[in-house]
Each structure stands twice: as structure tokens, then as C-alpha cells.
Amino acid sequence: MASEVNKVVLAYSGGLDTSVILKWLEDTYGCEVVTFTADIGQGEEVEPARTKAQALGVKEIYIEDLREEFVRDFVFPMFRANAVYEGEYLLGTSIARPLIAKRLVEIANETGADAVSHGATGKGNDQVRFELGAYALKPGVHVIAPWREWDLTSREKLLAYAEKHSIPVEMKRGKKSPYSMDANLLHISYEGNQLEDPWFEAEEDMWRWSVSPEAAPDKAEYVEITFEQGDPVAINGEPMSPATLLDHLNRLGGAHGVGRLDLVENRYVGMKSRGCYETPGGSILLKAHRAIESLTLDREAAHLKDELMPRYASLIYNGYWWSPERRMMQSLIDASQTHVNGIVRIKLYKGNVIIAGRQSATDSLFDTHIATFEDDAGAYDQKDAEGFIKLNALRMRIAAQRGR
Structure with missing residues (x-):
């Protein structure tokens, strides 16, 4: 009351x-x-x-x-969780x-x-x-x-x-955006007005943080991101605070047309809504983080993270950040990041984030001696694969013999 x-x-x-x-x-x-x-x-x-x-x-x-x-x-x-809602939204x-x-x-x-x-x-x-x-x-x-x-x-x-009630209202001068916008250091969103028609293509002058890929520089730019325990800590060797680093990546990505998204999403309250988003720095970080994980995470740990990610993303989207299940999942995710250390080299070009290299001096699980197509000097015995394949085929062979 x-x-x-x-x-x-x-x-x-x-x-x-x-x-x-x-x-x-x-x-x-x-x-x-x-x-x-x-x-x-x-x-x-x-x-x-x-x-x-x-x-x-x-x-x-x-x-x-x-x-x-x-x-x-x-x-x-x-x-750290590589969280993406409905396959696209960061x-x-x-x-x-x-x-x-x-x-x-x-x-x-x-x-x-x-x-x-x-x-x-x-x-x-x-x-x-x-x-x-x-x-x-x-x-x-x-x-x-x-x-x-x-x-x-x-x-x-x-x-x-x-x-x-004599409430002062500041009427902004100049052209006012017709869209409902929300911005923070990770992204800016646009909703309403003509975007309520999913067939309507967003106007170029709507976007605030990025140039169009067509207008982006014709020369690619290379960026190196250093990760420590799953978090980015430096760009091109220069240590930065979290907010400074993300702001810097926003500027780099925006200059190359990176991070635009046009999405029809499912709101938690039940309706579909159409929104446009600019997340240049986040788009770079997601690609870079997955690249360093590909080098340093165990296969099954990486696959388990990928299985959990949609649930984790939905928890955040639906407002359950402070729930016990999100905290529990965060503990598991954070534990997986202990050895996610190294450097990822990114190439930015006309809206694209391209992995150009990755390395980890201390935590890489990539063994050149084993993975090579050249002579591995006995590091991997190819004869072992025969029994491995036969054992994995056993259940299918039995089923086939029964006509199933």
C-alpha cells in the first residue's frame, strides 16, 4: 500500500x-x-x-x-562463458x-x-x-x-x-533519434519506430558506434589481445583496466564496421521483439576468447561449457544473475579458466573479426609433435586407432547384425 x-x-x-x-x-x-x-x-x-x-x-x-x-x-x-542468447545477442x-x-x-x-x-x-x-x-x-x-x-x-x-507540476523538461536541440535507445560500455541498442516492422531495413544514419562495413577501411588492422585466466588484460602488449580495454576495443571495432546485429528475439514476458544492436568490442572479445580457449581448454571441458552456455545466457537474459543456479554455473565456468592464458591475434576487416593467430607459452594443449602431418618420430602410434575405432563401432555392429 x-x-x-x-x-x-x-x-x-x-x-x-x-x-x-x-x-x-x-x-x-x-x-x-x-x-x-x-x-x-x-x-x-x-x-x-x-x-x-x-x-x-x-x-x-x-x-x-x-x-x-x-x-x-x-x-x-x-x-568467460562465451554467453550468447538465441545464437546472436551478446x-x-x-x-x-x-x-x-x-x-x-x-x-x-x-x-x-x-x-x-x-x-x-x-x-x-x-x-x-x-x-x-x-x-x-x-x-x-x-x-x-x-x-x-x-x-x-x-x-x-x-x-x-x-x-x-512545473517539472523542467530539457528539449534537446537538433535532430532527435526516433528510436528507443539504451547504451552502456558493452553495447547500444535501438528499438521502436520503423524497427517494429521486421521487414524494414535499419537506416544507415541510425547507427552511432560503427561505420558500415562498406565504408570501413580497405586495409585490415591487426590487434593482439592478452588473456589471463580467461579475462583480457592487455591490447598490443599494453596493460589496461577492464573498462579502458573494452572502450578501446569498441573504438577499434566500430572503425572497421564490426558488431552490428539486427535481431528478432523472444522476450521473457512472452512476446517477440525486434531490435538492433552495436557491440563492437564484445564481438571482438567473444571471438578472441573462444580462440584462446581452443588452444588451452581440454576437449570435454570445452564441450561441457558449450552445452551449459545457452542455459547460462538465458539466465542472464531473463534476469537471474543473482540466482543460486547462475552462481553455481559461474563457479564451474571460472574454474575452467585457470589455464586460459595467452595471446590472440585478430584481424579486423570490413565488419569481420578474423583469427590470425593464437599462442600460449605456458598452457597450450596443442602438441606439434603429435598433430603434425610430417614424421612424428613415434609420438603417436597410428596402429592404436584400429582398436579405438572397433570398440566404438561395437554397438552399431551388433545392432546391424540384428537388423536394427
């Missing part, structure tokens, strides 16, 4: 929606609002949100740079939500708030992700989702509410 809420922590961007939500929470629930604005690499200044919150009378304002934590504790663990939006939910709960605990609130709609996945995370970390928390409660169902109604 509204009367039970005394203080609420709002995930606040400073835009129209969350500014209206801020005032609506105060009016509807008669509560104090704490705002939380996170910088996870969305490419826009977050500090102006402080001024907007102050203008609306907010006393407790949290503005935080979470870029390093985001990449180190969420993106990199996910990439989960750029999905992986940001558990971090935001975590900080909402932590701030609620710090400020004595008894509720958290978000601006996700009742049609999307984000409401599930935010709320599953909040309940997992603070079981008794009250979650307020205004889009499921109010009647402000259009931009016109939001603007009218803002005008009525």
Missing part, C-alpha cells in the same frame, strides 16, 4: 520519464525520494542529473561511476541490470529506504531483471513500477503531467 512507503530509491536518469516518476512517487506515495544515477559507459554526462534532482527538491542524490565494476564483475564473467542490456539492482538495494540499506523504483515498462524484460535482482538481494523490499500503476501511457501525457 502507498501508506507503507516512507522512502524510495529511484533509478534516475534525469530524463522525462524518471523526472515525472520522481514527482509521481512523492504525490502518490507521500514519500521521500532518493535518486541514483549510474555511469556505466552510456556516453552521456550523468552529472546534470544532480542539478535536475536538486531542482525537484531531492535531498539525497547518488551519482556514481560504475564503469570498472560493470566490466570487471559483470561483463568479463559473462564472457546480452548488452541484460548484463547491466543486475549491477543497477545491486546498487539500488545497497543505497536503500544505506539510507533506510523501504522501497526501490525503476522506469521500466510492463511490456519489457527490464522490469523482470530489476525486480528479480532486488528481491534476491533484499527479500522484503517494496518495488514500485509506475508504468504498471499509472495512466500516463504516452509521451503527450507525460509532458502534460510535467507542465502541470
